[in-house]
Amino acid sequence: MTSPIFARIQSSRTADDIVSQIETLILEGVLRVGDRLPGERDLSVQFDVSRPILRSALKSLEGKGLLTTRHGGGTFVADVIGEVFSKPMMDLISSHRKAAADYLEYRREIESIAADYAAQRATEDDRLLLRRIMEAMQEAFETNDFKKEAELDVELHNAIGECAHNIILLHTLRSCYRLLADDVFYNRTVIYGFPGARAKLLEQHRAIFEAIMASNSTGARAAVHQHIDFIQRAQTDATRSSAWQDVSRLRRNQRESDTK
Structure with missing residues (x-):
């Protein structure tokens, strides 16, 4: 079993603390596009916060476009890379x-x-x-x-x-x-x-x-x-080889049609 990547919130235990931690994990590349977050119960235990605080944080991150929720399927890191090359x-x-x-x-x-x-x-x-x-x-x-x-x-x-x-x-x-x-x-x-x-x-x-x-x-x-x-x-070689094959095929087809 892998070690959890989410750390216990040490200070005020607010939604902002959770938002900041998850944002950092995305920014540092620890959480990748498509990664699924643990379930609400496990996540609240790892952060050591109440579920209402956790839900507030996840909602905030979803509003920022960093997380996405699939109905009945969990919460995932959104496709934040796609915006660089649309x-x-x-x-x-x-x-x-x-x-x-x-x-x-x-x-x-x-x-x-x-x-x-x-x-x-x-x-x-x-x-x-x-x-x-x-x-x-x-x-x-x-x-x-x-x-x-x-x-x-x-x-x-x-x-x-x-x-x-x-x-x-x-x-x-x-x-x-x-x-x-x-x-x-x-x-x-x-x-x-x-x-x-x-x-x-x-x-x-x-x-x-x-x-x-x-x-x-x-x-x-x-x-x-x-x-x-x-x-x-x-x-470059692959492109040239493909072009040669196309021309060769056309020549063969043309000559075969001339003999009919």
Whole structure:
């Protein structure tokens, strides 16, 4: 059983105290979008407050758009990340080729900063989390679980953002990785299909991981740059290969129709 993340309210035991604590947990990335809060009884025990005070706090947080209640299903952290890249904006940028290049350029620079900070600031708990993700990535690679590899790719980068211990970096990166998880700019499974690409990606992820574990901020920055540069080249190759296949198919269809 995991330890509770909610602490007993020590002072006046008001709804404001609870609101402040939950806001901090969301801001620091401890509570993520979609996380379900414990039931009202358990939560009131953890906070050591009465249920009316707890209900008042939850109602306040819901009014701020930080929590959402599903009828008969509990209370969840609301989708606060979606406001950074709204659906209309995501649709707009995904339909423009230049946006894909700009996205990778942005990731190269912002992730290198996050990896740098993570190398300097990661705690023992952070390092344990990174190690577990890296071990899971190795297992997914060895079992040819492409879907799991793609999920862990996003999870590792998310975790590095958390290990940077910078709130603004954390949330901008999370919005950035949502685009990655949704394959808005490119389909990662296509890149995984290229000969040797999966092994190369695993090697690059391990290089970032090892630099952070060694507190090597310069090495972490360099490893991120190499990783994003590789993705950029692979994406260009994938696009060209797809275009070649389309043209080849058209030629074959045309010539087959001429012989009929």
